[in-house]
Amino acid sequence: MQDFSESFSVADAKNPSTDANPYLCIRGVSKVFRKGIARWTGKGNGITALDDVSLTVNRGEIFGLLGPNGAGKSTLIKVVTGIVVPDKGSVSLDGIDLKTDKVGFMSQVGAQIETPVFFNKRSGWWNLCYLADLQGGLPEQRLKDIVELVGLTKRINSRVGTYSMGMRQRLGLAQAIMHKPSLLILDEPINGLDPDGIAQIRDLILRLRNEYGTTVLFSSHILGEMQTLCDRVAFIAKGKVVAVKTRAEIERGLGDVAVLSVICDEPNRAAALVTEKFGFRTKVQGTVLYVEVKGGNTADINKTLIENGISVVSFSVKTRTLEEMYKELTK
Amino acid sequence: MKGLATAYSLECKKIFSARAFWIFAVIILLLCILVTASFRTIGNLIEGMDESAVGGSDYGASAAQLAEIYRAQLDEYLAQVADGTIERKPSDTTETYLKNMIAICEYCDEHGLDISKLNTFGSIGSLKMSPDDYASMMMQIIFGFSTIMSIVLAARVVAGETEDGTMRMQLTRPIKRSTLLTAKHGAVFTASMTLGIVLTVVFMIVGALFFDGISRDVVLVDAYQNVAVINPYAAIFILLLFFAAMTELTVQFTIFCGSLTGGTGALVIPLVLYLFADTVAAFLYDTYIPFVGLFTNMGWAGALTPQGAPINGMSIYSMLAVTAVWFAVMTAVNYISFEKRDLK
Secondary structure, three states: OOOOOOOOOHHHHOOHHHOOOEEEEEEEEEEEEOOOHHHHHOOOOOEEEEEEEEEEEEOOOEEEEEOOOOOOHHHHHHHHOOOOOOOEEEEEEOOEEOOOOHHHHHOOEEEEOOOOOOOOOOEHHHHHHHHHHHHOOOOHHHHHHHHHHOOOHHHOOOEHHHOOHHHHHHHHHHHHHOOOOOEEEEEOOOOOOOHHHHHHHHHHHHHHHHHHOOEEEEEOOOHHHHHHHOOEEEEEEOOEEEEEEEHHHHHHHHHHEEEEEEEEOOHHHHHHHHHHHHOOEEEEEOOEEEEEEEOOOHHHHHHHHHHOOOOEEEEEEEEOOHHHHHHHHHO | OHHHHHHHHHHHHHHHOOHHHHHHHHHHHHHHHHHHHHHHHHHHHHHHOOOOOOOOHHHOOOHHHHHHHHHHHHHHHHHHHHOOOOOOOOOOOHHHHHHHHHHHHHHHHHOOOOHHHEEOOOOOOOOOOOHHHHHHHHHHHHHHHHHHHHHHHHHHHHHHHHHHOHHHHHHOOOOOHHHHHHHHHHHHHHHHHHHHHHHHHHHHHHHHHHOOOOOOEEEEEOOOOOEEEEOHHHHHHHHHHHHHHHHHHHHHHHHHHHHHHOHHHHHHHHHHHHHHHHHHHHHHHOOOOHHHHHHHOOHHHHHHOOOOOOOOOOOHHHHHHHHHHHHHHHHHHHHHHHHHOOOO
C-alpha cells in the first residue's frame, strides 16, 4: 500500500510528478456553463463551475472531494466520467487521455453519479444486464454475485420505479462495480442509505481498495465518512481546489486548533497574560476566559496561569472539528 | 464496429421490448382493420353507382379518349383562368393534375397499353376500389403512422433519455457518444420500418384475400410528367425505399429538433409540422407549404408523385440537392451537438 503520510499542498497537487504513484491526472480543467448561443460559441458569461482545477489521484488511493453545494464536486466528477465536456484542461487515467480515447479510459472506470437514474419501467436486473451488455457483456453469475453483494437480491426483478432511494443507490453501486473497474467514482454514494447501508458501502469501498487495489474517487457531504475513509481529501469551493489534505494532515490539523475554556478568579488578567506570553487570541465572558490555541501546548498555559497566582477552577479543551475546518477552508 | 453492433442490438432490443411500442403497433393494426372493413363496405355500396362518371378508366374508355377528355378539361380550365372566371390560388393543383393525367394517357396510347389494366397508386377517376387502390391506401396509412412512431421513438431515445438522465448512465460505459447516437438512430429507423413493412405485408395479404390480389401493373408519374409503367411488386419495393428515405429524414429531423430545443421540442415540433403544418397553412393562407414538408420528410412525396413540386417551379434534381444538403446539415448538427453536450 502507498504511504500517504507525505503531505500535499495545492501547489503539489498541480504537479503530478510530486505524487507517489499518479493514476488519475486532472490538469487545468475549467468549465463555464453557458446558455443559448453562448453554449455553442463557448464565449460569453455563464456560471463558472470549475476554474483551473488540477488534481492527481494515486493508484489504490481513496480520494475524497469535499465542498459545499454548488462548489463544483459533481461537475468535476462529470468531467472525469466524460459526461460534461470541459472548456479547458485534460483528464487522463494511467496515461490514457479521456478526450482522445474515451473507450480505453472508461473501460477502466465504474461510476455512480449523483442519484442514479435508470429505466424506471424496467426491472433492476434488466437495467443491470443492459448496462453490462453496453460494457461488452458480463457473465450472468458475476451479475448475480454483484446483486447479492449490494443486497438487492430480493428486489432485483422489481421495476426500478418502485425502488426507494437507498435501493437505487445500491443498484447504482452494482452497475459501477460489476466490471471490476480499476477506478471507482462515486458521487454522494451514501445519500438516502440507512446506517446499515452506509456501513455496508463503507466496508465495500475499503474491501475493493484493500483486496483489489481499486482506486476510489468519491464525494460526500458527510464529513465523518470522508475522515474515516479517505486517504486524501480535496476541499473544493467556488470551482477551485482550495486545499488537498492527507488524512494525517486532517487529523493533525484538527488537533492544531483548539478552543480552551478557563474558569478562573481573574479572567481579564489571565487573558492579558496569555496574549502577552503566547500571542493567542482571547475573549472573556464573565468568569470564563476563551483562548484560541494554535499549535501550542495547553498544559503550558495552565502552568503559566498558576505560576502567576491565578486560581483556576476549571480548564477544558475543545479541539477543532472537521466541520469547522471544512467551513474555514471553503468559506 | 463491434461496439456499434452491440449498442445497436441493445437499442433494438430495448425498443422492441417496450410495451408502448406494441400498444402503438396494435393501435395501427386495429385502425387498418377498421379502414379495410370500411373500404369493403363502401366498395360494395358504390358497385351500383352511375358508371358514366367522367374519366372512369374502369368503364371502357381508351387511353386516347381519356387523353382527349383531360385535354379538353385543361383547355377549359386555362381559358377560365385567363378570362378571370376562376381565380387561381396557390393551393390549386388542377393544372398539374390534368397534365399528369394527359401524360399518362399519352404514354399508354403511345406504347399500346390498356389503361384499364393499369393502376397509378391513386385512382384515375375510378370510383371502384381496386386491389391496388386498397394496397396504396393501406401503405399510406401504415407509413403515415410509422412516421409518427419514428418521431415519438426518436424523441424518446435521444432527447428524452438525455433529459431524464438515463443517457448519463449509458455514457459512463466505454462507448463513444457518436457510436451511441448512431446505434439509437439505427434502432429507431429499424423499428419504424419493421412495423411499416410487417403491416404492409399483412395487409397485402388481406388485400389479396378481400380484393382479389394485386393484379395490375403500376403507372408512376412525377410532378414533371415523367411516366413509367412497372411491375406492381417492383412498385411496392420502390415505395418501400421511398418510405425508408422519408423515415430516415424524419428520424434525423426529430433528433435535430431535440439538439436545438430539448426533449419537448424534439417531440412537438416534428409532430406539429408533420400533422398540422399543411392543414393550418391551407386554412390560413389558402396555400400549402410543401417547403416545410421538404424539411421534415413529405416534400419527397410532392415531387415523386403527381401532387406537385415541393416548391413551385423547382426541378426534381434541385429538390434532391436541397434535401441532401439539408440532411447533411442536420446530421452534422446532431453529431456535433451530441458530442459537445453536457449531460445532466
